[in-house]
Amino acid sequence: MPKNLRINSSNFIDETTRVSFKFDGKTYYGFKGDTLASALIANGIHLVARSFKYHRPRGIMTAGSEEPNAIVQINGNTAYTEPNVRATEIEIYDGLEASSQNCWPNVNFDIGGINNILSPLLPAGFYYKTFMWPASFWEKYEYFIRKSAGLGKSPTKPDPDLYEHKYIHCDVLVIGGGISGIMAAKTAAENNYKTLLLDEKPHLGGTTIYQSSEFNKINNQYSSKWLENEISNLKNIKNLEIKTRTSVAAYHGYNFLLARENLTDHLPLNKKKDKIRQRLLKIRAKKVIAATGSIERPLIFNNNDRPGIILSSAIKKYSDYYGVVCGKENILFTNNDSAYETAISLFNKGIKINAIIDIREKVNSEITNHAEKIGIKIYNSYTIVDTSGYRRIKEVSIMKLSKDGQSVTGSKIKIKCNCLGISGGWTPAVHLFTQSGGKLKFDNEDNVFIPSKYPSDQISIGSCNGEFDLNTIIKNFNQNIKNFLGIDKTSFEDLKINSTKEILKRNIWLLPSDKAIGKCKPFVDFQNDATAKDIKLALREGFRSIEHVKRYTTTGMGTDQGKLGNMHALGIISDTSGVKMSDLGTTTFRPPYTPLTFGTIVGRNVGEFFDIFRKTPIHDWHVDNNAEFENVGQWKRAWYYPKKGESMFDAVQRESKAARDGAGILDASTLGKIDIQGSDASEFLNRVYTNAWSKLAIGKCRYGLMLNEDGMVYDDGVTTRLNENHYIMTTTTGGAATVLGKLEDYLQTEWPELDVYLTSVTDHFATISVCGPNSKKIVKKVIPDLDLSDEEFPHMSFKNAKIDNIKCRVMRISFTGEQSYEINIQANFGKSVWEKCMEAGKEFNITPYGTETMHLLRAEKGFIIVGQDTDATLTPIDLQMNWIVSKKKYDFIGKRSLYRSDTIREDRKQLVGIVTEDPREVLEEGAQIVADVSKKPVEMLGHITSSYFSPNLNKSIALGVVKGGKNMLGKKLFIPMKNKIISVHVADPVFLDKENKRLNA
Amino acid sequence: MFIINCPYCGEREQSEFKAGGEAHIERPKQPTELSDDQWAEYLFMRKNIKGIQFERWVHVHGCRKWFNMVRDTTNDQIHAVYKMGEKPPIK
C-alpha cells in the first residue's frame, strides 16, 4: 500500500478492520466501510477501465451512482459473477474479486487503444454508417464489435442467490437521507404520518454528514455535528421506518415506486450464504417527498477524461468521508464556489493545492477570499485548454478566457498535478420526478432544470429542487413542508444558520481551446465516448430533436444514463443551434434510475415458481405410469406414455392403434367447463354459437363453434343440455378463461336483459374419456346400473349416473370418431374412477393415451383443433364447416362478418386434407405449400397445420390451409424443404370412416 | 400503476383490472341491415384520443364486473368511473 494516501481517522471507516480484496488478479487491502473505489484510490490506483469506443485509459471519476468509468465485473467466472458494477458503490468485503471491463488483454495495455489513434475515422454515427450495409454482413461485423467492445460478461450459470418482493404501504415516503430528507422524515413522522425513509448509501446524512466547515454551521455547530445528532435521535421517533442501501429504481404514476433493498452485497462471501440478497420493494405511498439531491457536473474541455480527473465533490468525499487522498498535487478547475470548499478542506488536511482555475473573474465572496487568504494560487478567467499524461494526468495547460468565453487569449501556462478536481456546477437529480410524469422548467440563473408541475401528491425539496445553500434549503423546507403536510410548525424554524451564498455565476457548456474543435477531445459522455464534436456533427448532419441526437451520438445511453453529461449535451445543442434551453426540452429519463439485476426483478418467481401450473386430479397416476407431459396453457397434460425403450413415435403409434382396435382412455379433465343457468340460457347459446340451440332436447349434446365478431373461429366444444334452463359448456383447454371472459362481457354489456348466469366449473370435475370398440363393455362394468343400449343412450346424449353412490354425468360424445363415453365426476373421485376404468378395461387391453394420440386420432377424422389448425384468420366457411353455420338464425356473434367482401372471397386460405405421394413421408407442421417451384419468387399458397403418420391407415396424413384449396381436390402441390421437394395431393380432410360407422360399432 | 375505484368493490390496484377498449360503442341491433362499410365502422374503427378518453374496464381478478372509466391519456388521471348502462358523469 503506498504510504500517506490515508489521512486522519475517518468517522465512517473502520480502520481497525482490514479487508482483503482482489482487483485484476492482484491482492490489495482496504478497510471496512471502503467502497472498491476508495480502496483502490488508497492503493494509488486510478486507471480502472478503457473507454467504450476509443479504449482510452479511464479512471474513477465520481463517488456515487453517476460513475461512468469505474465499471467492474465482480466474482470472475463463478455463478455469483456480476457485470457493470460501479466501483464507487460496491462496499468491499473479504474475498471480493473485481476486474476491469472492456479492456483486453489488460487495462494497462489495450489493443483496442488503436481506435484512439484512428478516432478521426470514428465519428458520431460511425457504427450506424459503417456496419449497417450490406445487411447480410451484420452478423460478421457484430462478432468483432462485441468482442472488442462489450460491457462485461453475463453470467452463464444460474443465479444461486435468493431474492424477494415486498409490498409496502405508507403515508409518506421520503427518498434520500441527506439533510433535507432527514428533516422531512422527522417532521412527517412526528405529525403522525406513517413514514418510510430510503437512502441508497450505507449511512444516512448525504454530503452534510462530512461537512465540517466554518462556512456551514447550524446553531454554531458544524452542520455535520448537528446532523449527526439529528440522525441519532431518529430512532426514538415512532411511525418512522428507515432503510439504507436502498435505492429507488422507478417512480410510476399514482405514487407507485419500486426500490431495491440491498441486504448482503456488502457482506463477506461466507456470510452471504442462505440470506436474501436483494429485495424489490413495491411501494404505494400517499405522499412522496423527493430529497434526491444533486449531481456535480464535470466541465467540458479538451482531454477532460484522463485518469486522475475527478469531480471536485468526489475528491472531497474521498478525503472527508473515506480518509483517502486522491492526489498529492492537486488542481481544482471550476465555474462555481463549491470547488473552493474542496480546496479548503484538502488544505486543512495538509494536502497540497497547486492552483484553483476559475473561469469566473475574481469573486469577492467569503469562501473565495478565504482560499486566497490561506495562500492558494487562484487563476481567474482562465480555462484549461489541454491536459497531458497517458495513464494518469501529469499537467494542465491553461489560457486566459476571452470576455465572451468563446476563445482563449495570451500565453499558455503549464501547471503540474496528479489530480485534477473539476466542478461545473450542480444538476438537480430530477430523474425520479420526471419518471413520475412531472414537468420541468429551466432556471436561467443556475442553468438547471427543476420541478415545475407535480403529477401526483409529491414535493421535491433541497438541492433536487435547485436549492444549493444551507440557508435557502432550510428556509424553503420550513415553508414548503408545512403546506405539503398540512401542519402549522416544524421543529427546524428557529435554527441559526451560517452558510455562504454564491454571488457570481458563469457557465460555458463547451470550454474553448487554442486548438480547433476538430483537433480536440472534449468528452461529454465518458462511458460512450461521445464528444462535443460528435454532437456538433450530428447537428450539422441535420439531427434536431434531442432524442435523435442522443441516439445518433449515443450520448446518455450508457449504464450511467447520462447522469453526468446530459446537461452539457443539451447546452451544446442549444448554443450551436440557437434554440433556448427552455425550448429544447430534456431527454426522457426512464426507469430504472440505477440498473437492477434480473434476480431482483423476478424475485421468487424462478424455477418451479416461474409460472403457476395446474394438475388434473389424475396427475399422480400419469406420473406413476411414466407419462411425458406437455404444457397446454397452464396445465400439465399427459402427452404420451412411453414403455421401456419406446420412442415418442413408437408410443403414439401403439396408443393410437389400441384406441381403435380395443379401448383407449384419456384424461380430459383440463377441458374448460362453464355451467350456464337461467331462463334465457338457450337464447344466449343461440347468440354465441353459429348453430341453432333452441331445439336441443334435454339430455342431448351438441358441438358448437364460437366466432369473434370479425367472423373468425374463436373456440369450439360440446355443450350439453342438463335441464330446461341448465347447460354445461365445454371449451378448449387453453381457451377456457378467455371464453368465460368474452361471454361475461356480452352478458353484462350488450345483453344485460338476458337471465343467464355463468360459473366456471373446470376444476370441479374430473373428465375421463373411454373410447374404442370395447368402450361400452368397460363402462358397463364400471357403472352396471346404466343402460348403455344405443336406443336408450345414443351418440350425442347424456345420462346422470352413480358410481359407488357418487353422482356423475356420462356423455356419449367422441373426438376420436370411435364410440366413446365421457365420465364427469367430482374432482376428488377422479383418480379412483380412472383406476376402476383401467381395472375394468384390463381384459380389453385398455390403453391410456395422451394428447399426442388424441391429436392423431382426431386428425384421422379431420376434426380441427382451434389454435392449431386455425389462427384467428379462418372462418367456418374457410374450414369447410358450412354445415355448422345456421342459415335460419337472424344473428349470432360474427354472423355479419361472414359475408363481408373479404370473407366471401373464393381464394381465401381454406382447410384441406393433404396426402403425400410417398405414404411413408411425414410432412413437417408449418411447412409451406406451393404449386410451382420454378417461378421465382415462389408463391406460397399456404402451410401444413397438422401432420402425422396414421397407424390405422398405415400412411401419412396431414391437414393444411391452401389458398382456394376448396376447389383443388386431387390437385398436385409441392412442399419445398431444405434439401428436397415433396409431392403431395389435396384430399378430403376426413381420412377415416367417412360414414361414421365406428361411432356405433 | 393506477389505483382504480371499482364501482362495486372500491379502490384496487390496476393489476386486478383489464382494459376493454373504447366505451359507448353499442353492438348494432340489426347487423344484417348494415352495409359492409357500416359494419366495418362498428367492427374496426376506434378512437385513440390524446386527452380525455371513455374506456371500458373489467375487474377481472375481482368482482368480474365491467364498468366504464373516464381517463386522461396524457397523464393517466382517472376522472370518473361509472356502471355499464349509466350515462357518463362528465362530458
Ligand SMILES: [Zn+2]
Ligand atoms: Zn370490482
